[in-house]
Amino acid sequence: MAHAAVRLWVGLVITWLALSGAAAAQSCGCNPLPSEGIYGGPVPLTLTHLDGDDETCPTRVRVHLPRQGAPDINVVLHCQPGENTWTGSEPSPFGAAFMYILTPEAPPLDMASGGYAAQLAGARAMAETVSLLMILPPKLLAIGKSSETHTFSLAGEFQAAECICNKVKEELDWARTMQSAYSDTDLIAQALAAGIRGTRARENFWMDDARQLHRFDPANHEISYADQVSAKVSAEYGGVTTPGKIVPQSVKAATTIRSPGDLEPGATAQVSPTTCKIKLKSPAAVVKECVPDIVVKALFAHESQHQRLCQTLNVPSVYKSPDGEEVNWRDGITGPYADGSPAPLSGYGAWSQNPSNHSMDEAAAYAAEASVLQNWLDAHCS
Ligand SMILES: [Zn+2]
Numbered sequence: 001m002a003h004a005a006v007r008l009w010v011g012l013v014i015t016w017l018a019l020s021g022a023a024a025a026q027s028c029g030c031n032p033l034p035s036e037g038i039y040g041g042p043v044p045l046t047l048t049h050l051d052g053d054d055e056t057c058p059t060r061v062r063v064h065l066p067r068q069g070a071p072d073i074n075v076v077l078h079c080q081p082g083e084n085t086w087t088g089s090e091p092s093p094f095g096a097a098f099m100y101i102l103t104p105e106a107p108p109l110d111m112a113s114g115g116y117a118a119q120l121a122g123a124r125a126m127a128e129t130v131s132l133l134m135i136l137p138p139k140l141l142a143i144g145k146s147s148e149t150h151t152f153s154l155a156g157e158f159q160a161a162e163c164i165c166n167k168v169k170e171e172l173d174w175a176r177t178m179q180s181a182y183s184d185t186d187l188i189a190q191a192l193a194a195g196i197r198g199t200r201a202r203e204n205f206w207m208d209d210a211r212q213l214h215r216f217d218p219a220n221h222e223i224s225y226a227d228q229v230s231a232k233v234s235a236e237y238g239g240v241t242t243p244g245k246i247v248p249q250s251v252k253a254a255t256t257i258r259s260p261g262d263l264e265p266g267a268t269a270q271v272s273p274t275t276c277k278i279k280l281k282s283p284a285a286v287v288k289e290c291v292p293d294i295v296v297k298a299l300f301a302h303e304s305q306h307q308r309l310c311q312t313l314n315v316p317s318v319y320k321s322p323d324g325e326e327v328n329w330r331d332g333i334t335g336p337y338a339d340g341s342p343a344p345l346s347g348y349g350a351w352s353q354n355p356s357n358h359s360m361d362e363a364a365a366y367a368a369e370a371s372v373l374q375n376w377l378d379a380h381c382s
Pocket of ligand 1: 302306362365
């Protein structure tokens with residue numbers, strides 16, 4: 001028993017020595033970060049971030065725990081890139097150091113996450129549970145003492161790392177900017193006056209709340225109202241703070257709902273106007289871009305808003321054509337003809353062609369997204 005434990009210990013020490021030198025210089029990838037706060041467990045554990053700023057996430061944390069009959073444990077742990085562990089050591093009177101390996105655990109997936117569990121699992125979380133392995137020096141192992149792992153969970157409030165708070169703030173800023181652009185009544189009025197379509201520049205019809213289809217005046221518009229909003233926002237954003245990362249993708253995402261299949265190039269999420277299915281960026285992309293889990297949740301809240309409306313407007317699948325005839329949408333792929341012109345693909349698709357409708361829909365979706373982000377920031381960031 002003791003022999004096996006010693007071997008384990010030797011293996012871990014080698015890993016740690018090989019990596020600890022590099023750890024301080026690098027960031028630690030996208031593994032879960034342990035949150036700052038007081039954790040409950042066999043004894044209270046206090047965890048503090050020792051470095052990190054707006055841009056760079058912490059690479060060192062301090063853990064402090066009371067220890068029976070001996071000085072408190074008070075040790076600095078370094079992150080190990082790619083290892084999802086934080087390690088440190090503490091001198092001991094037993095000929096070798098005590099070693100500590102802390103593993104932050106991703107929060108459990110919530111019940112509402114069925115549609116995006118894979119994205120959430122790949123996203124970067126602020127951990128609220130950690131396990132701490134304390135490895136004893138060989139001398140203690142040799143006399144039958146054993147290394148121990150304990151689990152600690154935050155009981156109350158936690159403070160997120162600044163780097164994550166900053167990323168979430170950028171997303172919130174973006175969502176609020178989009179929400180306000182979609183609430184710009186001048187832009188809506190101009191689009192309505194010019195006969196510009198909501199989301200698809202060349203659509204022939206739009207549907208009102210009573211499921212009546214209306215014909216647009218024929219016009220060769222190159223852009224939609226959604227394109228106008230995107231252009232306005234990207235112009236505003238272009239001159240200001242940190243464009244480049246989120247902006248181009250979300251600008252493209254704002255033009256959503258063109259094809260029922262894949263995500264628009266660069267889009268972060270979309271809802272198919274025919275099936276009402278939500279499509280988020282792939283789990284692999286979430287991992288690669290280190291997207292915070294709360295941002296994934298917020299994007300899903302945004303798309304859920306669209307989805308609810310889509311389901312209401314697509315079922316029943318009946319509408320009145322401009323001449324008063326009752327028509328059934330054909331399932332998906334190609335729209336039926338009305339007055340000799342191809343009609344939109346679905347009720348939601350048609351309803352969205354009225355700029356006023358589309359503006360309400362997007363403003364509500366960005367509001368839902370912003371509120372998820374704002375609530376999280378209020379709770380976990382200063
Ligand atoms: Zn949207």
